[in-house]
Amino acid sequence: MKRLTTVLALAAFAMAISVAAFAQGSSDTKSGSTGSSVQSQSTQTAPSSEGTQSMSKKTTKEPPIDLNSATKDDLMKLPGVGDATADKIIAARPFKTKAELLTKKIVTRAEYSKIRTHVIAKKAK
Numbered sequence: 001m002k003r004l005t006t007v008l009a010l011a012a013f014a015m016a017i018s019v020a021a022f023a024q025g026s027s028d029t030k031s032g033s034t035g036s037s038v039q040s041q042s043t044q045t046a047p048s049s050e051g052t053q054s055m056s057k058k059t060t061k062e063p064p065i066d067l068n069s070a071t072k073d074d075l076m077k078l079p080g081v082g083d084a085t086a087d088k089i090i091a092a093r094p095f096k097t098k099a100e101l102l103t104k105k106i107v108t109r110a111e112y113s114k115i116r117t118h119v120i121a122k123k124a125k
Contacts, residue, residue, distance in 0.1 A: 067120070
């Protein structure tokens with residue numbers, strides 16, 4: 001009997017919270033001239049402007065850096081790549097794939113996960 005009472009009390013409490021949340025959410029959309037609708041409209045337009053900004057960043061994406069032909073300065077522009085790592089990359093050339101950075105133990109797995117989308121390994125002619 002105690003369990004049944006506890007379960008019913010919890011169910012009533014959960015229902016009361018969900019009804020309150022639903023009522024609060026629907027009041028924003030029903031009122032046309034209140035400040036809350038202005039807030040919801042500005043909230044709705046903010047993500048779309050951020051989406052536009054992120055799309056423009058994607059379109060101006062820099063091309064990947066070729067591990068086999070990049071200069072030391074180009075390699076040092078990669079996230080997490082310093083002077084010593086750039087020297088290791090140059091000394092280990094040529095690379096068949098960018099994954100050889102891991103197999104040749106030039107970078108750690110964490111460093112590789114930062115730079116893998118920014119590099120390629122073109123085959124030498």
